[in-house]
Amino acid sequence: DIQMTQSPASLSASLGEAVSIECLASEDIYNNLAWYQQKPGKSPQLLIYYASNLQDGVPSRFSGSGSGTQYSLKINSLESEDAATYFCLQDSEYPYTFGAGTKLELK
Amino acid sequence: QVTLKESGPGMLQPSKTLSLTCSFSGFSLSTSGMVVSWIRQPSGKSLEWLAAIDWDGDEYYNPSLKTRLTVSKVTSNTQIFLKITSVDIADTATYYCARRFNYYFDYWGQGVMVTVSS
Numbered sequence A: 001d002i003q004m005t006q007s008p009a010s011l012s013a014s015l016g017e018a019v020s021i022e023c024l025a026s027e028d029i030y031n032n033l034a035w036y037q038q039k040p041g042k043s044p045q046l047l048i049y050y051a052s053n054l055q056d057g058v059p060s061r062f063s064g065s066g067s068g069t070q071y072s073l074k075i076n077s078l079e080s081e082d083a084a085t086y087f088c089l090q091d092s093e094y095p096y097t098f099g100a101g102t103k104l105e106l107k
Numbered sequence B: 001q002v003t004l005k006e007s008g009p010g011m012l013q014p015s016k017t018l019s020l021t022c023s024f025s026g027f028s029l030s031t032s033g034m035v036v037s038w039i040r041q042p043s044g045k046s047l048e049w050l051a052a053i054d055w056d057g058d059e060y061y062n063p064s065l066k067t068r069l070t071v072s073k074v075t076s077n078t079q080i081f082l083k084i085t086s087v088d089i090a091d092t093a094t095y096y097c098a099r100r101f102n103y104y105f106d107y108w109g110q111g112v113m114v115t116v117s118s
Helices: none
Strands: A004-007 A010-013 A019-025 A033-038 A045-049 A062-067 A070-075 A084-090 A102-106 B003-007 B018-025 B035-041 B048-054 B059-061 B069-073 B079-084 B093-101 B104-108 B112-116
Touching (some): A045 B104, A070 A084, B018 B035, B018 B112, B048 B069, B048 B079, B059 B069
Parallel strands (some): A010 A102
Antiparallel strands (some): A004 A019, A033 A045, A033 A084, A062 A070, A084 A102, B003 B018, B018 B079, B035 B048, B048 B059, B069 B079
């Protein structure tokens, strides 16, 4: 199985700041990496697919980058609604695997 | 409008078989490239992909659970099912079904909580 190492596990930032979340795959996943946002009691919502493509309706302050084994999600100009847990998912090969998640708290 | 909705027993005893249903609308599983997966999430933890079935009826399983899982669909291509045999406390989780089309999961159900307890 491909292991996804996500960091940090949690972070705290202020409104208007920018943050980055990283995911490291145990092998090349050829940009088959998606980012999800999950709020308590809700299902995950797709933010980014294929490493850097913004899903329709997702604010442009979210962006994804990376290649090979290293990927990142950047959120610019944090807003209060961005408080959530973020997960990466590799869908390069079965079994698909998720990162452990990053809990973002807004100060 | 694409929607998916999971249903299940809520609670069951250890060693029993868990049966889950994913009912969906707004798309057909018979469309080429369409896949529906089962994914679960224990409370406060990350997500685990379990199984999938595609438009051609091909089934895919997580090797860590493969011997206990069976995924299937109805011929009308509006529902899929998941059976997990010999459940134990570690199977307590929220179970989601999610659509994968054009190479990414774009729609998820609301999830159904399942508790395994004696």
